[in-house]
Amino acid sequence: MEMDREEMMWKQIYNQVMESKKKDEEKKTAHEVRIQEVDGGFFEKFGSLFREQAELAISQEIEEKEGVVAAAAVATDLEGNESDYAVQPDNEADTDSIAALSDAESNEKQSKTELISTALNIDELYSEILYEILHNVGCDLSCEIGQNALFSYIQDAFHVSNEYHQTQLAAAEKKEAPKILLNVEVIEAKDLAPKDSNGLSDPFVTLYLTSDSSHRYNTSVKEGTLTPLWEEHFALPLPENTSDDFLCLEAWDFDPAETVKEKFGKIFDVKGVKGVRKLMKEIAVTAAHGQHENELIGTARVPLNTIPAAGMVMWYSLDKKNKDSRQGIIKVRLSFSSKKNTLVAEQEHRHLLRVLLLDELEKSKVAPHWWCGSFSKQGEAIITQHIIQSGLTPLEATVCQWAVYTKIHQKHALSFVLFSNLLDQLIKPLQSNSISAEDTRLFWESTKNLLPYCISVIRKLKKKQADKILVRTVNEVLTIFDKILMLDPPSDMDLFPATLYPWLPPHEENSNYSVKNALMDAVSVSASNWFDYIVDNNKGSDSSEISTLQFITKIINLVRCDVQKAIEFFDRTFQEKIGIAYAKELYKFYQQKICEIAEEEVTNVCKTLKKFNFTGNTLDRESHEEPLNEGTKLFELYLGIQRFVLLGKGISPVDCDNFNINNFYKWFHGGVAQWLEIAVFKALQRIEKAVELDKLVPVDATVKYSSSAVDTLTIFYQVKVFWQQLNWPDVEGCYTFIAKMIDDICRCGVFYAQKMSKRVEGMGEIQNPYETRFEVTNEWCLAINNIEYVSQALRPFTTELGMNEVVKKMADIKSPIEADRCQQTLENVIENAIDTVKNEIIELLETVISKMAPAMKRLLVEGAELFNQDSNSIDRLMMYVDNNLSTLNRELNEENFDRTINMVWEQLSKILLDIIETNLEKRRPPSFFANLHKTLNLMLGSFKSSDDTSCEGLEKTERLLRIHGLETNDLIHQVHLDLCEEYKSLEESPFGKLTVRSKFEGNSLHIEILNAKILVAMDSNGLCDAFVRVHLMPEDKFRNHEPPKTKTHNKTLLPLFDEKFEVKLTDEQRLAKDGLLMFSVKDKDLLGYNNKHVGEAFISFKDIIDTDAPISTLPQVHLELARPTNTAALSIKAMEHRQGEKLAKEFMKKFKQRMGSHQPKASE
Template sequence: MVFIHFPLTIYGMRREHKTNPANRWPMSMSSLLDIKSSVLRQVQSRQSTRGRTEPEAPTSSPVVPCPESTSPRVAEGNGEFFERMKHILQKQENMHRMAQNEGQDDNGTALPPETVTDICVPEKVTRRELDLLCEEAVYTVMNRVGVPCPQYVTNERELFSYLQKVFAIESEEQNIILHRVQEAKRASYSLKVSVMEGKNLLAKDANGYSDPYCMLGILLGQTPRELEDRKERKFSFRKKKDKTEKRSNVREVLAAKCIQVTEVKPETLNPVWNEHFVFEIDDAFSDLLHLDIWDHDDDVSVAEACKKLNEISGLKGMGRYFKQIAKSVRSNGNAASAVEENVDDFLGCLNIPINEIPVDGCDRWFKLEPRSSASKVQGECHLILKLFTTQRDTCLSKRDSHLAIHEKLLSQIIGYEHSQVQVEPYNWDGTLSRPAQTVLSHHAVQAGLSPLQQAIIRWRCYSSHHRSQRMCYSFLLGLLWVIEEEWDAPSVQGELEASLADSFSLYTDYCLALLRNMRQTFPCSSPTAITRCEFMLRTLGHIHIMQAFKTVCPFRKELHLEISTVIKKTTVEWYEGIISQHKPDEGTLEEELRRLVSVVDAVCADVQRGQNVYNKLFSSSVKVEFFVVSYRQLEKLVAGDVSTAMERVRGMLEQEGSRLTHTMGETLFELYISLKTLQLFREFLPLRDAKMLALTGFHEWFKISIHMWLQIVHEKSCDRIHRAVEVDQLEPVHNLAKHSTSAVDVTTCFNQVQKFWAELSWPDSAGAFIFVTRLTDDICSAAVLYSELIKRKVERSQLGQGNKNLTSQVVPSCKEREI
């Protein structure tokens, strides 16, 4: 006895009681009608609930086909048809896994270029300009003052050797420049003194407070002997109380070229002045900054006398110095014997050698000193000191501003330093060598550049260099943070404001130009490139929220609008490139459809990359929904091209006597599946953007062809059944085998048909009912065909001669059948 069993399952045709064994029933025509009614009810129920609420985003993305993974075209045959259809369905799953793993490893591949030819790139400096710039750098080295930081180079020869490499000059040429600098005048220096505040001063008034003010000036350089005497006797801005005391030389009597005085702060031991003064320096290596703090007591004090003195300019005004000071230390013309009782009370002093001020300036609290061993003082004074040059004898300094010269010098050094980086030059973080830091710091000091000015120049130079040589974007972002910390709008005027606005605009335009080719510049297959893209976007987004940008670029368009425009444009250009690559408008209609499948698969892959990778970068950095903008653009373009092609297909099929070929049917099925995959991405769109998409209702384009394709499937199923019965040996069934070979093959065939229907997922309820009816009839007729064929084979076989009842048992068992 031979028993043949084969399970039969059709997706979308499951009864609600399928899990109950008691409800399993044998195949009959009335049961098939029940199936159709059940399917129609389920489809209508699903359709009635669609669109009432915004769908939740799926936890995983739709499968992504790949342009290179189209199903293979093998020789025509019974089994090959189902094998090709299986490849079409598996293609989606395989490409989904590939998309998920994409970008996990760089595999050591080189990064694509990031240069843009149509954006302003810094011009190369001429040899003449390089020589003048080298002269400026040499002059800076030979005129450096102040105490260098530990990381600076103090060896002059080492600095000259470094400059020779930076400017690529020969030794003879450098010697000429050195000689020219030695013959030039030395730099003239000035000192900026910011008297910020004092604390814990000595109380001189009966109310327990003082009325402090400061007097400060520059003491001229002293001879070695005078310096030794000064250790025993501190200078102060007042007349000597003892006429018998030996008078010092004229230089000490004059005390200072210019005396400056702060405001009087009444009744406080912790005064806050926050006043700024500038003094000329005769000799930066021997001059001394002297500061006195006094308690204001007289109607006509030393402070007021010095204020009047500072209003007088020229030698005649300086000639009145003695009379003014002498008058200030008397009380309304009293005798000299009464002077000591009425002059302002001394609260402390400071003596700071100019050559002990650090190169980068000094910002600290200084402990007040007594003027003699008998003086009683206490407290501290907060000063900010900074040296700078007022006159430089170089060709560039006579022609260009200090800002422009420092920017040129920094740009030249940046280019050289970057060329020395051997490992990952694209990721250079802008770190400069010790000689470079030394030269630039001294030049910034001598040029009198503020921290904000230096920060702006650094940003301008590095962002400009970035347009020709790739750098670390996180470093550029750090430069913007420094500008933001130091920002002071009133101090940024004229040349500096224009240059900052220009740098912001150029950087923005350059980044937008990179985004126009982002699929090649920042491919998802390279994690390094994606990281660079993220920091580039963060830098770009940070610029446009900075107060500095809003101040200097008030009329620039909003960034998210500019980026959205770029995404639309680059998406169209990318799609046009795919079209030109595959050329779907060439060849026969069938060849055109095959190429369209490749185009749609490429679009699906690009959409998935946009949703998985790019959208996160753009959304978090610049508040732009990359996926929404890109998907709507691509979906519209694909719909236009496919609908045009399907119009031609429909026109061909509606002709009398036309018939769908097997290969054309497979291609149309594959195109339908690819379009369905592309449409599934609408689940990631906001509800307002998911409405009225171009691909809505695209299934109607395939209605005629799907009917014909189902006929092909039925024919291939019948052919396969004939072949399965032919090769079946009808061997006796053992305990370990429940099915004959033909039953297994037929069951596999029906399962594949069921998968085809599930993948179609026809959204129209009326159309779905028609297709279910068609599939039901086809499956039933195929099952009957198999029964008849196997019955005849058994009857003809020797095994069936003595088994008259066998034909009644050939009907498939329904114990394992689910419909």
Template sequence: MNNQQMNKEDAMWMGIWHQLQEDKMKPPNEREITIQDSDGGFFERFGSMLHARNEDTEDNFLGNAALVDPEASAFLKKKEKKEAKIESRIGDDEDGDTGKDSGNESAEADSDIEEKKEDIQEIKNAMVGMNIDELYEEILFEILHNVGSDESKVSTESLFSFLQEAFKFQQESHEELLEKARIKEAPEMRLNIEVIEAKDLNSKDPNGLADPFVTLYIASAPNTRYTSSVKSATLNPKYEEHFSLPISENPNEDTLIIEVWDFDPAETIGEKMNKFFEIKGAKGFRKLMKEIATTASSGKHDNEFVGCSKVPLKTIPAAGLVMWYNLDKKGKTKTQGTIKVRLNFSSAKNDQVASQEHRHLLKILLYHELESSKVAHHWWSGKFSSLAETIITQHQAQSGLTDIDVAFAQWSVYCEVHQHHPLSFELFERIIDKLIKPIQTRNVTHEEEITIFFESTKRLLPSCFGIIRKLRKKLAGDANTLKHLTRVINIISKIATLEPTPSIDLFPEQYFGWLKKTGDLAVDIRDVMNQAVTIAAEEYFDGIVDQNELNSDDNESRLQQLIKVIQLVRSDLQRAIEHHDKVFQEKMNYQYAAVIYKVYDRKVMELVKPIVQDICNTKIERLDLLDSKDMKHNRYEEINMLTTLFELYLLLKRFSVLGSALCPGVVDFQMKDYYEWFSSGVAHWLDISVYKALTRIQKAIELDPLIAVDATVKYSSSAVDTLAIFYQIRIFWQQLAWPSAEGAFIFVSKIVDDICRCCVFYADKMAERVDSLGMVETVYEKKFQVTTEWCLAINNIDYIRQSIHSFVKELGVDDIIRNMSDFRGPLDAKRCSDTIQNVMENAIDTEKNKILELIEKLARKMNPAMRRFLTEGAELFDTDSNAMDRLMMYMEDSLKTLHTELNDDNFTRVLDAIWVEISCILYDLVQGSIEKRRPPSFYSNLRSTLQIMVENFKCQNSDKPIQSSDKETLESIDKLLELHGYEPADLIHQYYKERYTMQQKLEDSPFGLLTVQCFFQKNVLEIEVMNAKHLIPMDTDGQCDPFVRIHFFPEDKFAGVTQPKTKVIQKTLFPMFDEKFSITLNDEQRKLEEAIILFSVKDKDYFGIANQYVADTFLMFKDIADITSDSGSIKQLHLKLTRPESDESMESVKALQYRVGDKLAKEFLKKLKTKATESK
């Protein structure tokens, strides 16, 4: 099939598709409703309706993916309440924690229980080893000796009052401890300084740079100075050096002095002169000259002052600061640069004692903060009240705690409090960001801090994993939920980078009762993450299965429940993909969606496979529908179940495709062979569908009014209805998208074979439908009339036939064959392709033959009328009979209908068929007429009739020449009619024309050549017979006595014209005649272009009665030059001599043989017989 035809078919199929899409938007008419009702809408239910339901389901699925499923949520809450009854409250230390966790330790962390009020007295009692009075006294002491700029912001009395309220101390106890604090010796304070860097220093050296160093001292003790290292050749030095300066008892009256100097090394004059080429600008030159002069005169090498900054100690807050300070120089208005330093106060208190005090202080103040502010769970993010902040800051400063020490204390306290009152995960995220590097590098004040960190961490982790396990209880797109999740994953990911202290189990059973451990093997945090995600998915799946009863005896209900379960599972996966997976991947490189998919893959397989196999293998009644003609096929319950079954299949297909996307490279899914569970169901559906298709096609043909669907097309409703069936089957197959190459080939082969059977069935039934149409009977005659119905029937069959290629292509056969090639190899794929191609081509050929049979039947039905009209027309051609008019009218009406209603291809086919019939009619008439010895006029009349018909056919065919497969037959019949219409003289002339044509085709002649010169000069024909060559010997001595006689044909046109003869040349086979003849012709004779000149060469018989025949040659008037107006020589003509061979096979001779009563014919035939005898 060529590309142009394929493109036409593709365009046709696209037109069908668009038409069907438009039709879907229209309500079905009464005929369509009747057709669909005949099989209960079988194809729509499995095609477009199933597709639409699937799309609606998918839209709803995507729209509801973020919603919490109420059934699953109810199950999880029910399970949670049950577990909560046996869950023990997690205590403040491991010794007091005897309860086992049920997997719901994050119920509070998930904000699903009411906020609990904490008893501060219980917290105080829980502070093992810590004397609250001593802590209270220490804090009072620090308030009395406040340091830093914070001192003036809050009154001492306010701090005392707040502290008393937080610690729940009576006034008497407060006064007693305050008095002790007053008489306590003031602490020794120090100012900790980190010189970080300086920028944009003023240059002091000739090269435009400086060699700066920093000097630090307290104004009240100028002799105690601290100096940094020298940074060579730079104006932007980086130091990062630490210093600790003692300060006076009254620091608020003192000042820190920061000086920057340029180091000037001890150099000789020569060494300084060597720097000449390093000079930068005129200023640098002056500096170098000044240095040389100073060295030469005094030999001194003093450092040069750059600038200084003065920092009053009272401006430094207790929490410390990092600040850029300008460097000034006396007499200079312009800044000499800037320097960045970190400043904070500290004391010489024991580090471990200080840390322990800070932890207990934080705990008391935090519980007081939570109790007084009534803050909701997960909202407190580290912001204390201003009074609490002042107390905490002063304790850090006066205890000498670093920021890292404070962060460790905060982590320990906040993790503990989080168990009772969940705090914001943002708080823990900030703290661990500070601690992760010191822990990894073990850069801590005491190793004990790391142990305390991990002890605290194991109290926080249950809440973190609880957030992960309870994700399904929250609206997926909720901003707070995503915020919590992101922070939790951040915290877990950072903890995962740390190596816990070996003696600490981060996942004790009392906190992680749901965790499955293998023997004594330790689990890492990623294992716990994986189990948390996996167990949560399993619990969710079990919950929705419990909520959807699957033990019903009704198969339809079982399938519907399975569909609901899978929809819920897919919704959960969709939520995971859209909202959660990115967080897990970015923070922990953890494939969250892929992990839960694998859980569902296993669970869905375990649930669905046995049910589907049970229904497909035992619950569907397998019957041979095609052989059961009386079977009640409208079993709607079974069809409903099949619809639901394939709806389930489509869901599983989407589920499987999702797995390939989530887990690229994974091939061992439990669900990988899900489609095999449905094999029996698909096979059964195909058995039903072919029966339903044939039934619906028959119904469509019965209801077809055989009227064009609309003015733009030339086919009727049954063709559209039939293609609509194919379209529905195609939708079903495309939705099925069978993954297995072998299985897909088996099913698609069945579909192609069934569709081809339907096409052939349609052709047979459509032919039966129109067979009785078209007969018209009047009082005068009975004849077949070509009708629109016949034309539409032909077009319909052809329309269906043309759809086969495109339909098979739309089924994706090419892709299936390619998959077969990959799976089974090119040879097997080629055999499979050939099998489908053969089925398809056989169907197309059969359809084409059906069309030709219908067309031939139409032409045969026209035969009697055409035969009668042709016979009457030939017999009565020259009379007043209107038979010819009636024939032409009949043909014109028939061809007009055919041309209007048929497409071009089918119109051409009909013309061919009609010409075949006409050929048969004419052939029969000619043969019968010859036997009846009809006169030449009969044949002439018949030929005239044929020519009129040919002209009529040309008009009907848009002036195009007749393109008939039987054209040669028609030409042969026309020639036969022409011959039999000739008079005897014309037949004789025709004979010589045939001889002339045969002579022209010869390349060489065994009888020799005759050379002549001929030309016309006005009406005079000049002939010069010049010579002959290579004549055949006629005498016994091998010689010949030749002469040439000249004849003109047709004889009746040249009656009275002299027939010249040359002289005899004896004893030669190469005679030289050299004789000229002038023959005068009349105007009529001169105009006969096809007139024949016969040169007959004979051998003179001197002893016999008659001359012997040697050979003939012929020349036509049209070959002779006319030199009436020209001058010059005439070309010699070398004419090949010939003898007649098998004259009886020539049509002209056959025609003459039937003229047995004609004298001229008898004489001519006698001469031919004589020539033939002499030629032997």
């Protein structure tokens, strides 16, 4: 019942696990189902296969608990109605061999009466038993049971008639009473009363029967002790009537014959006042009588009718007349015996044991392996009396029991504990040769009968479910072997003859083939038989590769479960009892067998796997049949072998490297390579399907990516799970496969980015009767985020594949240089893939911005044309940009948003440049460009934060708009401002230098022109007629002032002017922004109509100090004279576009004159 309950519990747990798994499978979303339909759940079959195998390891153990021997159900049924745990010979050969050793018991149909009569004449034995009952010895159960009950019991046991019984009883009554001896062993005494002056005694014991007090027996004297130890034996003949007799035990203190002088010599050994009194008394007695008698310590009386027939060991109190207190205690062993020929007595006893035990087994119907040595009360009484009255020692009786029980065990299995207990009593006598040669021979012959049944338990371990009963049985059997191994069998006895053990390897009869050797061979043969059995009973009719792989996988799982069962239930017992590593021996055998059936088959399957040729994610024609089923079964087998190998490493960490199965991974090399080829194709297919099914909505509210990104990373995860569970042990193979996986995963990442980009093409286009424009949508942002999410997973994925660990191992195996080269190769693959994916993101962002360009351009042009009118073009432009940027900011991560902002400004710059070029050709007025500039500033103010990185193109565009938006007068002044900045960088001029001073004092501008130096020669005589004119700029704000002019200094290159000028300014003029002083040095023409331009220099108003100090005290300013040379300046280009204006045309004419037409000559 207990076993049934346990099985039911395991079944319930297993069913719960299966139901949970089924519910999880049912929870698959429709999306997941559609994704997996494209490849038949390829990645789940491999990635999840390994994960589920690990998660369901417990349930597999449950299955093993429930029926690791399910394949051997036929073998179990063959046992018929026998007990599940009854140990029978393994085959017919064993049965015949054992029967040959069973003497008269070889014929199973022989009656019990025939069995009894074959060993001893029934009349003699029956009469002997009746005689012993009549002359019962000792106080035993037989006294309580009564003679009649014993007579009835023995009559039933021997199966005799009443007439026969009465005849034998009458004959027994006429026989003379047996000569019975009382065996007494005086063992020790304690707490004896001191009788000597030194506080001790010299005790000895006298023992006798009260019926014959003249026959006294004495022990030896133990000097100076109150706790003597004797261990001395005595045999006292018993009278015919012992019912009123007693055994007397007297403890005496021995008093040796000593003189008075010798007595006085003990004065120093006296102890206490009592001791002095005793010594004085002894001296007085010695002096008076010349001697001293022994002194009684105490007496114990034992009624003979209280002594059991089997004997007893008892402590008795020593008492003394006139003494209330106990004088000590004495320990004795008491038993009865008789004188009879030992061989005859043993033969009788063995026959008696056999008759009684067979009778009791028949009556009680006790189950096999249950009887453990307990007879009924009547049986116990008869057996005990026979031992006593036959004079058998306990050891001889035990040998008889061993011989009889081992014989009966052949027909009715007895408890193995019974044999173990008997061995406990026999080991030491056998080791010390305390047993007669005849009994020793009998013991080993009987042991020879028992061994087949013990070994059969070991051989049948595979055919039984491991439960408490079987574990206990194995433990009991191994205990028996453990005890037998302590003994040395006779050299001329073969305990394992070939006729009895045909399955053992051949060995010479007189060789040192021990019990342990037989056990080792039994374990091996048992494993071999079991392996052959499960192979034969699991072969299917289908010989296809898939069926063969399934068959091998099933065999491996069965033998692994068998080894696990051995570890859990038996291994520790085997090692502790007999020093055999049971699980290790099984594993060593099984691993070799697995190699034999699996290596060639796996290698052939891997070689014949159909090549998987494809271009992009499309199969070539010859690959229309996908080799997926073979791959699935192949790696199920790989996983099974891997778990088996890991089991072996746990069993034998030291020897595991020597097992052939450790190289199993080499069989699968071609299969793994083929799987990776299939995987990359399946991954591309699934990615394409995932992008197609992606609704482009976030997976949930907490993330900014959609389903296709999750599906893609799921592929990566399944590949990682597959690789981690594959746990490829070879470093070089690891590198090859990891390099392949990294390359394929990177390829998938790039492919996903491309497909995601195409997925959102055309989204965001808005058309209405008034306009067509592009709006940034959430779908575009999700596409960008998806690609980014996948790209971020590439590098962690390579790390999780164990790339770094493999590189480190390669450095140990090969060289650091080789390892670095390999790592660099992988790093380059990863970097290239990440860069490619990043470029896809950039291209996608550029596409978004380029789609915004037409609407932005149109709104910019409208805004420029209608800026100062009641138009909402600017508002619409601002709203358009704001809406799109808000979407980007909300949906993109920070990095991609910043990247997008920069692209927006770059695109805006391109748009504005295009607008500027187009409208310059249309000769648009400056106000158009000014309005564009204002619009741009509004946008920059609204959308461009101060901490943004500068956009060079945008800055150039902004300056170009500002220049073209200036009115002509402002543009002329801008030309001069540009020249002022340009001239500041001059370090030395070929046109000469001009020295001046200037200051503001209130609204007065004071100018002092001191001199000029090294002027360029303008006249043919190599000299110059120089004067200086000072222009205040911008000229349109200083038209009411005549430009100050110095006197002309003729024919000199070093004119000394020393002239001062004061110009009165209005408040507005004084505060004019960007005001300039232009000093123009000219060469005067003879008539004054064609003055030549020598050079010019500028001083900005902001560089002129405001002070009331005399100007003469101010530092001189040395100005390098220069001429305009840069016609490519933006302001000059803008001026050239205004040739239709008179003012611009006149300015450019004068500007070109200022530039001069010839290079200056070097002055003499």
